[in-house]
Each structure stands twice: as structure tokens, then as C-alpha cells.
Amino acid sequence: QVQVVESGGGSVQAGGSLRLSCVASGYTYSAYSMAWFRQAPGKEREGVAVIDRDGYTMYADSVKGRFTISKASVQNTVSLQMNSLKPEDTAIYYCAAARWRLLTLLPGDFAYWGPGTQVTVSS
Numbered sequence: 001q002v003q004v005v006e007s008g009g010g011s012v013q014a015g016g017s018l019r020l021s022c023v024a025s026g027y028t029y030s031a032y033s034m035a036w037f038r039q040a041p042g043k044e045r046e047g048v049a050v051i052d053r054d055g056y057t058m059y060a061d062s063v064k065g066r067f068t069i070s071k072a073s074v075q076n077t078v079s080l081q082m083n084s085l086k087p088e089d090t091a092i093y094y095c096a097a098a099r100w101r102l103l104t105l106l107p108g109d110f111a112y113w114g115p116g117t118q119v120t121v122s123s
Helices: none
Strands: 003-007 010-013 018-025 033-037 046-052 057-059 069-073 075-080 090-098 116-123
Touching: 003 090, 010 090, 018 033, 018 090, 033 069, 033 075, 046 069, 046 075, 057 069
Parallel strands: 010 116
Antiparallel strands: 003 018, 018 075, 033 046, 033 090, 046 057, 069 075, 090 116
């Protein structure tokens, strides 16, 4: 049973930074791809960033140049460094893991999800 858990959410003023972390446990192999999604009130869940097992990454246009997804030395652990945060980045952020290698930001491509962590950016 694969379990995904996020940590590191919180509140920050516009222009500030936060770092989110995610661990996917229960894999018998390296997770092929892991990603971050977010969902703001009244909006659909959207992809933020994805990283595959080989370290290739892809970002949503709205976060390019501000957010960085990376793999930690511990297997199946990824982080999301968020800089220059804006009020529109306010959302619940979810970490997700896929069963195979991919570089997409489509929620349906990811099988395992964490419960989410709140990020609030005030103006």
C-alpha cells in the first residue's frame, strides 16, 4: 500500500518563500514520477510541477521561474521550493505519485495522493 504525505505548508506574505516536502512510502521500487498539484477554493485541481525518476522536470507556466521541484537523497522524497509567492498561489497543495514514468500534469495520470497541505499567501 503506497502512502503519500506532504509537509511544510503555512502562511506567508507576498514575495516570501515556502518549501514543501513529500514522502511516498510503500513502494518496492523507485517511484517513476512524482508531482505537485494545487486546488484553490472554487477551482479545479491544477498541476504545478512534476519530476521523473531520471530528474527531468516540467512546470506550469504560472510558476515557472518561481518554483523548483527536486528529488531528495532519500528515495521517493521530493520537495517544492516556492519563491516570490503571490496571493494567487494560495491553495491546498497535494503531492502525487505515479505508477510509471511520465512528465504530465494531468491529475488522472497519478495513482497515489497525499491529503494535502494548506499554503496561504497574503498581500
